[in-house]
Amino acid sequence: MEKETVRPAWRLATARESVRQRDKIPCVFYARGTCRNGETCPFAHGTISAPTASATASRNEEGRGFPPPVEQKDTRNQVPCRFHLRGNCLKGSSCPFSHSNTDGESSVAGHAAAVNLEEPEPETKPDSWVRELHGVAVHFGDGVVVRKTSFQSDFSAVRISMLPPGSDQASISKLLSKLGFGVLAESIRVSSLGDDTHPVADICVEDPFFAKRFCNAIAPRPGAGDRTAPSTIKAISINPPMAPGASFQRVECKKVLCSWYRPFKTVWLNFRQSKSVAQRVHDGFETKSYTICNQTVKTHGPIRTQFRNQQPWTVMLTGVPADASPMDVKDTIPWNLQPTHIELGRPSYICNPAEPKALVKVKLQEIGPLEWWDDAVTPGGKRVKVKARFQQDGDAATAAASLNGWTMTTPLIDGKPKLAVQALYTARFKVLDRIFKAVQTAIDAKSPSWLAKHVLFTPYEPSKANRYRVLRLEGEDKEAVAAAKQTLEGILSGQVATENDNVIWTPAFTVSGSVFQKLKDLEQALGIVILRDKRLSRLHLFGPVEKCKEAQVHLAKMAKEDTSTLNAIILNDEQFTWACLGGFKAMANILGEKVTFDIISKPKRLLVTGSDKDYRTALDMVSSLKKAEALTVGRERISEASDCVICWNEAENPISASCGHIYCADCFERFCFSGATSGNADFRLQCEGDSGRCKKDLTLAELQEHLSSQTFEEMLEASFEAYTRRRPDSIRNCPKPDCPRIYRASPPGSGLTFTCPDCLTSVCTSCHASHVGMTCAEHQDVVSGGYAALQEAKKRLGIKDCPKCKTPIEKTYGCNHMTCAGCGTHICWNCMATFQSGKQCYEHLSKAHGGFGDYGEEAFL
Structure with a gap:
């Protein structure tokens, strides 16, 4: 009978502890994909070791020793296998690294995304349609209508300090409500300004007297009892901010x-071999041939260190990704240069x-x-x-x-x-x-x-x-x-075509005839772009300087050879109806592209670009009003939906409005500018389709889409300038010449003064004169002598001031209906009464004064 072997208990415990320790050590064969033991392997599969914070601190202090391992997730399957990418990985499916092509593509895409993060991108948020023009925040609406103007003088702002800790917009809004000030949370901006204990809030309200009333409300008053507001808060008046909307061509x-650094750590590579091996590894990281987790790192060394009574050579790596494992470090180093030991430091931060x-x-x-x-x-x-x-x-x-x-x-x-x-x-x-x-x-x-x-x-x-x-x-x-x-x-902006400092232009450039075709041929021959600015009668050239100079020579020759003239035929209501019902089409069948229909202008007109014979032919057709032929052609015209609704010719570079009507790109641009500068009392930019009957507001979104940024911004500015011209009683220009700033007029006796932030000129917003230290009445007394003399001279010369904008007007001949050139107001010259239209003025002249004036009533029927 075989003798039973009895082992001491301490030895069994030691063996069990050894097994537990081996469970925490990664299997090197599993990491290589060649472990044959499978689940029976006493070493860890799928785990890697990393130092603890306390052990790393000890290692940093003493320069030696190994920290106990802790478990960490194996992330190698997220890293593309470089051998698979080369097509020669021998491990196949057992390789711990990724063999998926999409992983590699994702890595490249991720790198591209990292680069694109620093590049600008087109805006996706809609425009706010707010512009800062002449120091005013202007809010535009569809039809390019000025919806609202916000002057800086319309606002006032305060800065509140020493607020209770933790104050936010909602709590501050409630605090103001208790004090009797209803302020929306959106008007409050909270910041710490370096003091987290007592936040600071800026409040901006569209009320010019808010800041003064609020500061007075919280100011300490002798003998005042307990107040609703905390006694510690303080407030000062500040300049209200202006917030213009986003736009093109503005900085x-x-x-x-x-940005902030990702968590990183330090890694020490210990080599028992000669210094040359450590140096080669150092050089590999130095030249960025070796990377860890696709990241370059900084290397230091090699240096001698004390390690287990030995003095190996150590290479220190800094800036290593925090999630890098020892295997990530080993895999980047060739097998014949592998370090004896790899030690990982603590991450720079953990979160x-x-x-x-x-x-x-x-x-x-x-x-x-x-x-x-x-x-x-x-x-x-x-x-x-x-x-x-x-x-x-x-x-x-x-x-x-x-x-x-x-x-x-x-x-x-x-x-x-x-x-x-x-x-x-x-x-x-x-x-x-x-x-x-x-x-x-x-x-x-x-x-x-x-x-x-x-x-x-x-x-x-x-x-x-x-x-x-x-x-x-x-x-x-x-x-x-x-x-x-x-x-x-x-x-x-290109280059304006000139010859001897004179602009090159001929009326033939406005129509799409043979001269226009020559422009296209010249563009193609020289590889440049020629744009016709019909509004300003200019040609803009875009391309190489030498090619543009050559183009100017040809353009000057074309302009000299052209003998055509531009003539306009003004249409009354009957003639306009005739043209819409087919008369224009009948004329175009005879004269071709020499005639265009300008329905933008007021009154409407036909433009004839050609010889005197062409002009007389068009004039005869308008005078005779060939209605039968017009109606016949008009029925043909209805089916031609691709024609431009402005020039009534086949649309060139067609633009489709949201209502479906078609415009030439150039006609659309001219139409937008003509609307902004028309001087109408109630301006709206509306579609002119169906012979002007469509009247659908052109949205700002479609205008911005179909116009260049420069044209769109200029159109908004032109609309606002027309808006200010029609309101001389409420909006005034800075009195200094060439200063673009404007200000809002105030009622008489308000005592408000506007100080221009550009030129620092001060002006009274009531009487619009500069009289610092004086009231309007005192200033008027000072200047009354010269003012009386001026008025006497005006009376002697028959000059009267416009009742609206005070523009001097002199009547030399004609009826007693006058139109102010400054603000467009219709005026009765007899009593200086003002009207919104000429028809109202004529009715007033007939009833109040018995006639129109010098000509007699029959001259205007």
Whole structure:
């Protein structure tokens, strides 16, 4: 009988402890994909070891020793196998690294996304349709109607400090309500300004007297009892901010780029071999031939260190991704240069990846409301990057000044990562794609100088349905972006065709006849773009300078050889109806493209570009009113829906309005400008389809889509200027010549003074004279002597002032119905009564004065 072997209990315990220890050690054969033991292997499968924080601290202090291992998730299956990408991986399905092609593609896409994060992108948020013009925030609506004007004098603002801790918009709004001030939460902006104990709030209200009333309400008064507001809060009056909307061709500071380092750690590579092996590994990381988790790292060494009574050579790696495992480090080093031991340091900080992003967003929202936020984390890269765009211009600069270098410390972030915030200045343009292609060489020549000043230029591909291309300039330096914007504007404006400083133009350039075809042939021959500005009678050339000079020679010759003239035939109501019912079409069948129908002008007219014979032919047709022929042709005209509703010819570069009517691109642009400058009392830009009967408001969105950015912004400015001209009683210009600022007039006796922020000129908003230190009455007494003499001279010469805008008017002949050239007001010369239309004025002259004046009533029937 075989003797039973009895083992001591301490030895069994030691064996069990040894097994438990081996469970925590990764199996090197499993990592290589060659372990044959499977589930019976005593070593760990699918786990890797990393040092604990305490052991790492001990290692950093003593320079030696190994920390006990802790379990960490194996992430190698997320890393593409470099041998599989080469097509020679021998491990097949047992390889721990990814063999999926999509993984590799995702890695490349992720890298591209990381690059694109720093590049500007087209805006997707609709325009707010607010513009700052002449110092006024102007709100536009469909039809390019000025809906509202907000002067800085209409607002007042206060800054409240020493608020209770934790105050937010809602709590401050309730506090103001208790004090008797109803202020919406949207009008309150809260910030800490470096003091988290007592927040500070800026309040801006559309009430010029709010700041004064509020400061008086919280001011301490002797003998006053307990007040509703906390006794500690303080308030001072500040300048109200102006918030213009986003637009093209303006330098804005709304976007910020925020970034911070991803968690990283230090790795020590110990080599028992000769120094040359350690040096070769160091050189591999130094030349960036070796990367860890697709990231380059910094290397230091090799140096001698004390390690288990030995002195191996150590290479230290810094900036290693925090989730890198020992296998990630080993896999990047050739097998014949493998280190004896790899030791991992503690991550620079530990947190949930979503925590820093949420914290940064909250800090940005404390500065101002955000228009959009992009926190898509891209794989790879040493820094996490997010972008945000504020609603108000200038908030990005405030964010960069207050948050750049801020340490992100919260209970959920174990460490102190620092935030980097960059304010980005942006200027956008929208131009015809063919113009961009013509001047692309000139832009490419300027791009390196812009890039040297860290201004990035990006052109975006136009959509298939759009003829326009969006261009963007973006950088951190406002002055550099503004300078690049000015240069780009000069390139995109092209060159006006001239000869000996005289503009080259002939009426034949306005029509699509044989001369126009010659322009197209010249464009194709020289590889340039020629645009006709019919409104200003100019040709704009786009392309290489030498080619444009050559084109000017040909254009000057074409203009000299052309003998055509431009004549206009004014249509009365009957003649206009005849033209709409087919008379124009009948005339076009005879004269071709020499005649155009201008329904924009008031009164309506036909334009004849040709010889005197052509003009007489058109004039005879209008005079004879061939109604039968007109009605016959009119029925044919109804089916031709592709014709332009302005010129009534086949649409050139057709544009379709939202109502379905077709315009020539050039006619559409001229139509928009004519509406803005027409001087109508109630201006609305409406579709002229169906012979002017459509009357659907053209939306700002479709106008912005079909017009270049320069044309669209100029149209808005022209509309606002027409708006101000029609309101001389309420809107005035700064009295200094050539100063563009305007101000709002106030009632007599208000005592308000406007000080121009551009030229610093002060003017009384009631009497519109500069009399600092005097009332309006006192000033009038001082100047009454000269004023009386002026009035006497006017009376002697028969000059009267417009009752509305005070423009001097002299009557030399004609009836007693006068129209002011300054504001368009209709005036009765007898009693200086004013009317909104000429018809009302004539009715008044008949009833009150017995006739129209010098001519007699029959002359106007």
